Amino acid sequence: MTVLVTGGAGFIGRWVVGHLLNEGNSVVVLDDLSNGSRENLSEFSKRSDLTVKIGDIKDKQTLSDIFRTDIEEIIHLAANINVQESIDNPRKVFENDVIGTFNILEEAKKADARFAFISTCMVYDTASSGEAISETHPTKAASPYAGAKLAGENMVQSYYHAYGLPAVILRPFNTYGPYQKTTGEGGVVPIFVNKELNGETLNIYGDGNQTRDLMYVEDCAEFVVRAAMSDRCTGQILNAGLGKDITINDLAAMICKDRSRIKHIQHIHPQSEIPRLVCDRSKAKKLLGWEPGTSLEEGIGKTREFMNLTRR
Template structure:
């Protein structure tokens, strides 16, 4: 198939691109590199002639129109977005324009050219889980940040195109995803930041009391979920969760990563009003509809992520000595 991946140079996007290339498709990757990095896909571009990279912005309507007019796409994976909760609180306009208006631009072209779209949403739209069961797709939503609000707005537009125009659409809500190629600085995820600090002998810093929980999904499992939702007609018009199916407190995660190598500190929360106390995924719908379930447990995923961060540190060290 001819497939467009927006945000394909980002962390999850990189792994979606790899999965699609492994499956033999021809890809067009659109990314403005505001959050993604060309280094994420340079290796993939090096060994495959089935990938074309376009640096551009989903808010650029003319660019999007030209892209869809010049290529007959079979499928669109729409991952491009502003994803940082704190940034959305500080600058909600940027997040809304990227996540809601940008999605509208892509939707319009998918409608005009009859291209199925898989929209990447987030678990951060949910209200907290109950203590007894994981979050299903029917669980109440709570836009506790402009990021969550923008994603809910975009989701509603995506579903409206399914009902109003019969456009094949899928909304995917992966839970907190981690793994190789995730940023290890302030924009990264908690696992990558914790591992990076540990390797550098720095304390692991926890926002608030650390009792908040996360359901942590390894990135290759996430990419397989996203890709399979695009392949499956049974997913059309549906919202699908993906997660490990078990949650862990940030305190326990820090202990698991730090071992006894570095101290653990609690610091003032930067956005307590947007914290979700308990996130735990019920992925039974994805298992039934697209035959997906996770394969990589948390300990194995942390091990793989740590090995990757170590390898990049060694690579950077080698470059500095060349």
């Protein structure tokens, strides 16, 4: 198939692109490089079956030009992903994540292309102790980022119901691994690993008892591609995660054995914090036979190895 991956030069997008190419698909990447980089795709730079377009999903002419190619599948990853930035600048996240998604949907409708919308576990309300979050769990727009993702989900569902657009909504839980940023908008795992390698202090927001379900990025990419291509998933919402959560305190201790280098600091935006996240992935297993293959310990080891290599 010919697949358009928006945000394909980003962290998860880069792994999705690699997975698609390895399965024999032709891939068109659209990315404005606000979160991604050309270097993320350098491994595939000589591939004749990969086309990279630098542009914005808010630019209708750019999209029109891309869809002159026969696009059969769209994996829509492009988004402003920084929760704190969304609180500080809600207009930016609305224009990109809602209006941009609408623009892509319009092109998908005209092209009769399959559409996979990559949402987030951040749309969920918090879970009680011991409760895994399924797709029917209540949602809560605790930040403009989550609100924009829920708005995007609703638009995707409306195009599925009103126009018969073959679409699926995917809600990956916290994803980590090689090529993820180690700055403020990056994930907690590479941020902690980077600080541990540099001999720096690992800062934890709040009391550190908040939990996350951490999924290795190659498992996430496999899930995204399989769900995007599956007729059984059309019209569905699917979670993906490890199925186990860990407190940020325990994660920090796993990565850094020197407890004196772990510090608790005041949360910048506590209202957006979700105290507990653990994924119920049973629906993905039922529809796709998908399960993650990488343990947290193994994934952290792979991430550390990659970061060590790139430091040399």
